[in-house]
Every structure is written in C-alpha cells, then in structure tokens.
Amino acid sequence: MKQLVVNADDLGMTRGVNRGIIEAYRGGMVTSTSLIANGAAFEDAVAGIRECPGLSVGLHVNLTAGRPLGANPKSSLAGRDGRFHALGALAARLTIGAVSSRDLEAEITAQADRIIRNGIVISHFDSHENIHLHPLAGQALARVARRMNVPWIRFRYQRPFLPGLLREAGLLDLRDHGRHLIATLGYQLSALRDGSSPPPLRRIIGAPQLFGASPRQLFGAILNSLEDGVTEWVCHPGHADAELRAMMPAWEADRREAELDVLTDPDSRQLVEESGAKLVGYKRLPA
Helix, strand or coil: CEEEEEEEEEECCCHHHHHHHHHHHHCCCCCEEEECCCCCCHHHHHHHHCCCCCCEEEEEECCCCCCCCCCCCCCCCECCCCCECCHHHHHHHHHCCCCCHHHHHHHHHHHHHHHHHCCCCEEEEEEHHHHHHCHHHHHHHHHHHHHHCCCEECCCCEEECCCHHHHHCCCCCHHHHHHHHHHHHHHHHHHHHCCCCCCCCEEEECCCCCCCCCHHHHHHHHHHHCCCEEEEEEECCCCCCHHHHCCCCHHHHHHHHHHHHHHCCHHHHHHHHHCCEEECCHHHCCC
C-alpha cells in the first residue's frame, strides 16, 4: 500500500504559520506536524493542537534560533548573548568538539519535556534546519528518542529521493541537488551508526526543501513517484503575514503561502485518492 505522511514543519514559529498548518490539517491534507518547543508562538500552537485530535505531533528540535530551554546558563550551545549559535557556527563548533554531548541531550530533552507537559504525545523527532544531519547532533537526538520511546526520527532509515519528473522537466537547480546530496549523506551516516534492527525503509522528499519547482509542481511529481510503503512529504505552509516576513526573505515567505494554497485546495485530496495512496500520520503507523 502507498502511504503518504504530509508533515508540516515549524508549528510554533508564528501565529500565521500555526493558522496555516491547522487549516491544512482541517482541509484533509496535512496529517502530521513538527512543533518548535521554544518557538515564539508555542502557546498558540498548543491551543490549536488541542482542537485537532487526529493530528500527529512531533518535536522539531531547534538548536539554531532563539534561546535554549535547558537550565544550564553556560550551555555550549549558546553564545555570550544567551542565544543559540547560527546554523553554520553551530555545525563548525560540533565538528571541532566545542559542543558538549551532555548539553545537546539536555536541551533536546528540555524541549521534548515542554511538549509533554502540555499533554501532547510526541510521535516523531526531526530538527529545524536539519541540524541533526550532523553526526554528533544526530546521535544525541537518537539517544533521547530511545529514552522517550519515540519510534520515528527523520532520515533514520528514511531515504531521500528526487522525482524523475522534476529532473526531466529541468525544474531542479544546483541548490536542490546540493541539499539532496547532504540529506542522502546524513541518511547513510545514520544507518551506519545505528546498531538496532532496522524498521521498514521509508522515503522522504522536501527535506531539504526543493526550491527549483513550485509547490504545485512538486505535489504532482510526488504523486507520480509514490511507491508501496511510507513516503513523507515535508512541507512548510503558513500565512505570509508581517511577522513571518520579518523573519525570512520575501520569496521564502511567499513560498509558504503557495504551499498552503496547494494543501488547502479541495482538489489536492481528490488527487491523492486517485493516485491510490492513503494519507496517514506518524501516530497511526505501527513502530
């Protein structure tokens, strides 16, 4: 059976993102979401989740934006201003051993605990800007997931793929291929360092985000590329309001609005059904 998980990242980032994800869930397309525990709109996100009992909710581990939730004021994850290091700086610090594994696990645990304290069962783990593709961050994430009995981790036995239709149509640029290569390397490293019995192989698209194709083109290519088993489509819907536009380039905010249009289009759900695929969330899948 073809099963499609449509996972909306960045719940808790802004109220406009929260509203868009909830609308896409109610429209029948989004089945799963990943919550930023230290996001500015976390409380608003929790209120929305409580109105959507069928929505799978994961932890979107954030180590690159804002402030840590952990108790250690001198965490190696943060700079002198108390804020996380940016992605490039954190990746470099991880590589040279300037980040403590203890701090990594403590922060991931603190973020998971905040979600759990709000009565939410965590169905899966992934990370903001895919920082857990770095082996040290990925190992820390896996250890916390095992302790908390969270069965699903992005890229763990989850192979990234690029639909052939996008390649043939010339809709992929160098950024797309570069991000796909990084994701593939992360997937391979994750499999090498994990000694547990492998679950059934899953596939993933959209993480890293494919910018060459429009959201509607990407959606069509995904449906034409589905195979038996579980495929995850990672999307980032949201309303491109002033708050979101203040956080990112205008084109990126506009893309989130365009994804929202696809995910709330009544025809999209019909196209999934016609493809023979079943929409599922992670909490409905047997671990």
